[in-house]
Amino acid sequence: MALVQIRDVYKTFQRDTQRIDVFTGLSLDVAQGSFTALMGPSGSGKSTLLNLIAGLDRPTSGTVRVAGADVHAMSAAQLAAWRARHIGFVFQQLNLLPVLTAYQNVELPLLLTRLSKQERAERVRVALGVVALDDRIHHYPRQLSGGQEQRVAIARAIVADPTLILLDEPTGQLDAKSSQEVLTLLQRLNSEFGKTVVIVTHDAHAADKAKTVLHLEKGALIERAAVGA
Amino acid sequence: MKIPLVYNVRSVLQRPVSTALTALGIALVVAVFIGMLALASGFRTALVRTGSDRNVLVLRRGADSELSSGLSRETASILAASPHVATGADGHPLVSPEVYVLIPLPKIFDTTQVANVVARGVSDRAWTVRSNVRVVAGRKPESGRSEICVGQRIVPRFPHTGIGETLRFAGRDWGVVCHFAAGGSAFESEIWGENEQFMPVFRGQVFQSITMRLSDPGAFDEAKRSLETDKRMTVDVHRESDFYVQQSQLLGRLLRVLAFLITGIMAIGAVFGAVNTMYAAVASRAPEIGVLLTLGFHPRSVLASFLLESAIIAAAGGAAGCLFALPINGIVTSTTNWASFSEIAFSFRVTPGLLLTGLVFAVVMGVLGGFFPARRAARVPVVQAIR
Numbered sequence: 001m002a003l004v005q006i007r008d009v010y011k012t013f014q015r016d017t018q019r020i021d022v023f024t025g026l027s028l029d030v031a032q033g034s035f036t037a038l039m040g041p042s043g044s045g046k047s048t049l050l051n052l053i054a055g056l057d058r059p060t061s062g063t064v065r066v067a068g069a070d071v072h073a074m075s076a077a078q079l080a081a082w083r084a085r086h087i088g089f090v091f092q093q094l095n096l097l098p099v100l101t102a103y104q105n106v107e108l109p110l111l112l113t114r115l116s117k118q119e120r121a122e123r124v125r126v127a128l129g130v131v132a133l134d135d136r137i138h139h140y141p142r143q144l145s146g147g148q149e150q151r152v153a154i155a156r157a158i159v160a161d162p163t164l165i166l167l168d169e170p171t172g173q174l175d176a177k178s179s180q181e182v183l184t185l186l187q188r189l190n191s192e193f194g195k196t197v198v199i200v201t202h203d204a205h206a207a208d209k210a211k212t213v214l215h216l217e218k219g220a221l222i223e224r225a226a227v228g229a
Numbered sequence: 230m231k232i233p234l235v236y237n238v239r240s241v242l243q244r245p246v247s248t249a250l251t252a253l254g255i256a257l258v259v260a261v262f263i264g265m266l267a268l269a270s271g272f273r274t275a276l277v278r279t280g281s282d283r284n285v286l287v288l289r290r291g292a293d294s295e296l297s298s299g300l301s302r303e304t305a306s307i308l309a310a311s312p313h314v315a316t317g318a319d320g321h322p323l324v325s326p327e328v329y330v331l332i333p334l335p336k337i338f339d340t341t342q343v344a345n346v347v348a349r350g351v352s353d354r355a356w357t358v359r360s361n362v363r364v365v366a367g368r369k370p371e372s373g374r375s376e377i378c379v380g381q382r383i384v385p386r387f388p389h390t391g392i393g394e395t396l397r398f399a400g401r402d403w404g405v406v407c408h409f410a411a412g413g414s415a416f417e418s419e420i421w422g423e424n425e426q427f428m429p430v431f432r433g434q435v436f437q438s439i440t441m442r443l444s445d446p447g448a449f450d451e452a453k454r455s456l457e458t459d460k461r462m463t464v465d466v467h468r469e470s471d472f473y474v475q476q477s478q479l480l481g482r483l484l485r486v487l488a489f490l491i492t493g494i495m496a497i498g499a500v501f502g503a504v505n506t507m508y509a510a511v512a513s514r515a516p517e518i519g520v521l522l523t524l525g526f527h528p529r530s531v532l533a534s535f536l537l538e539s540a541i542i543a544a545a546g547g548a549a550g551c552l553f554a555l556p557i558n559g560i561v562t563s564t565t566n567w568a569s570f571s572e573i574a575f576s577f578r579v580t581p582g583l584l585l586t587g588l589v590f591a592v593v594m595g596v597l598g599g600f601f602p603a604r605r606a607a608r609v610p611v612v613q614a615i616r
Contacts, residue, residue, distance in 0.1 A: 084525025
């Protein structure tokens with residue numbers, strides 16, 4: 001069953017007088033419980049696609065349906081509430097608020113729920129435990145390595161138990177070892193916890209961890225491959 | 230629940246210099262604001278404390294001040310016989326017919342500057358009628374002698390006002406025999422002598438006002454009606470407290486208007502300082518704003534968060550402004566009361582209410598200064614912010 005359904009999506013940017021067509025009728029599905037890697041050269045529309053799925057951007061036309069919700073048709077207020085419930089998002093960098101500790105950063109999505117302080121604390125500890133950073137709870141981002149920062153960001157992305165985890169080049173700024181740790185963690189989230197994961201990456205090693213790889217080029221889906229198939 | 234307060238507090242501390250400068254600007258405005266209102270408050274309080282609800286002040290009909298009034302001895306006798314007048318322990322009516330004149334005296338710090346000081350000729354009953362007046366040094370002037378008692382507020386401001394010294398005015402030498410206090414009221418800016426001594430050297434056989442204690446303070450309206458309709462005299466009857474409050478209004482209002490005008494102009498500068506600081510904060514934290522919006526925080530929460538941050542900076546500035554203003558509390562200054570053209574010395578009064586007003590003013594400046602930057606933060610396109 002498709003958790004994400006994208007149908008006939010057009011996305012056009014206007015830069016000064018230049019019109020840039022990123023997508024011209026893109027359609028694709030992402031299955032529930034899948035681990036999908038979006039690959040392609042720079043400018044192929046990978047990040048734009050991720051932003052459309054997360055409701056951070058709107059298609060010029062076409063529909064984006066995620067977990068039964070018409071994301072393309074929601075108001076800004078509806079999108080904010082919807083994202084809080086359904087989306088965990090990890091950026092390439094600058095994920096964490098520098099003035100908050102790891103604990104406080106991870107707690108942020110839970111502040112949008114009705115959980116009590118005690119319940120929030122429990123969830124934060126579990127999430128930081130999953131990413132093996134329960135000994136760094138009170139550290140500030142500046143006191144963490146790049147890999148640890150990304151793992152905190154992943155803990156924040158999963159702490160509210162979202163429907164979908166989206167990651168935009170999460171290993172792009174990491175060394176090989178940290179990269180491997182993050183990818184292994186994502187694999188575990190998918191296989192062990194059943195989370196649906198969509199990752200944008202340039203890294204072939206990262207894509208190897210995914211179950212499905214989608215290749216985009218000039219806004220078009222040119223290849224869909226099942227890894228190991 | 231919204232964006233945690235700790236995020237704003239720590240973000241403010243992350244940029245101490247710009248925050249401190251913005252807060253300092255607001256602090257100065259608040260300090261000036263409180264200072265000017267403390268001046269107005271001190272002036273008003275001095276006059277409000279001058280009058281008593283239990284006393285009535287009688288002036289010639291149509292006179293708007295003691296200076297322009299004139300009452301005969303006959304009027305004084307009629308009033309003393311009124312059933313509305315309270316009597317003292319000795320059975321005599323508590324009435325004080327008074328001479329009120331302004332005398333020019335050189336100031337102690339600059340003898341080329343002259344100020345008009347009230348010389349009030351009182352009866353020996355005045356010390357009882359004005360229950361807040363008491364001699365703090367020396368002894369009361371004796372009847373029939375050229376002796377005066379000087380209000381303690383003006384002692385340090387005019388020469389020859391020390392006990393034992395001689396002050397010359399109206400062509401005579403007057404021996405200073407006491408200093409008196411009057412609960413911080415305008416009486417403390419006056420010189421008191423015996424009315425019978427002042428009459429011949431000043432304005433002849435007329436009193437300027439007659440103050441008397443009411444036998445029943447609740448029966449003021451009845452006493453007023455009775456005395457003002459007495460065909461033997463043409464007088465206006467004022468409750469003493471109301472009269473002095475009215476005397477404070479012209480200058481008091483002007484001081485308040487000046488306070489709001491001057492600090493209003495200064496506040497514009499401080500608000501722009503806050504605007505600048507908050508725009509810089511929003512620009513440098515665009516990725517953080519993007520993260521918050523991505524996590525699902527409503528744009529309204531982002532707006533509230535940045536407004537709060539601006540308000541925190543302003544409140545800190547306001548608190549500092551209050552601290553800057555506190556030391557002026559109690560400092561004695563003087564000015565000319567436009568209602569009587571006389572010098573009045575009074576203390577700056579920094580009250581808890583004024584401090585609170587200053588704090589509220591600071592927060593208002595912060596919110597005004599933070600609004601447009603906060604609105605920009607709330608409207609940041611997420612995709613652009615996280616790029």
